[in-house]
Amino acid sequence: MVVSLALSWNWPIHQLDVKNAFLNGDLSETVYMYQPPGYANRVSFSLSRCDSSLFIYQHGSEAAYLLIYADDIELAASSTNLLQRIVSSLHKEFDMTDLGALNYFLGISVTRDSTCMFLSQNKYALELLDMAHMANCNPTRMLVDTESKLGSDGDPISDPTLYRSLAGGLQYLTFTCLDISYAVQHVCLHMNDPREPHLAALKRVLRYVRGTLDFGL
Structure with a gap:
């Protein structure tokens, strides 16, 4: 949503990286x-009510959105x-x-020109395929087998942990690959x-x- 708003308003968007170290020891x-x-809040951002990782700055005609995930920051502002x-x-x-x-x-690559922005998880998708040992598998254009319906029958698989990891990974891939959402939900x-x-089916x-x-968004 932040990226979409920034694009529609032609705002600049930067990414920042906080240099930190996670220590295993006692703190003094x-x-x-x-x-x-x-405490004096010099930057004057307020926390969003709908997302704890989103901070909003508003002062007159100036506005900015700051997204934080661990030590990664995405910052969009109304002017450079x-x-x-x-x-x-x-x-x-x-x-x-x-x-x-x-x-x-x-895990999302962003390519921007003067009118649009293309979001892709190509690298992330390749990592998922490597995890499943399917990097060189034969591709298909048919997402779902329409001749059968998934139920609770069948033999248990040998590695349910890998199945869950791959299914969760596919869920994250639906951020930019909306066409797989239905099939991933059933998996x-x-x-x-x-x-x-x-x-x-997975x-x-x-x-x-x-x-x-x-493919991308």
Whole structure:
């Protein structure tokens, strides 16, 4: 939604990376889980009510959206000047790198021109195929076997953990590959007790993904 709004308003979008280290040890510093009283919020972002990872800045005609996932940040602002001011302000508080215009975020590659933006999970899809040992499988253009219906019958599969990992991975792939949503939903219905017919249906989806690696949003 943030990307769509920024594109429609022709806002610049940058990605930032916070340089941090996750330590296994005792901390001598006080760690606040909530903002302490008297803390001066210099950047003046407010937390979105609908998404805890989204922060919104609004001052007069200026506006900005900041998305945070762990140490990855996506920042969209109403002007390049405002974007750079926010980046400079963040630099004063945190050690971070401005990676420039948005091009790869959370497994999604972004290609932008003057009128549109193309989102693709090609690299992520290839990783899923590697996990399933199907990187060189024969592709198919038919997502679902219309002649059969998935039920609870069939022999249990040998590796249900892999099945669940692949099904969950396919769920994430539906962010940009909406055409597989229906088939993935049916595969995920059987994650609790996957059987051989369910695995065959999952592999069919992966074969479709193999043949549509250039698809996106």
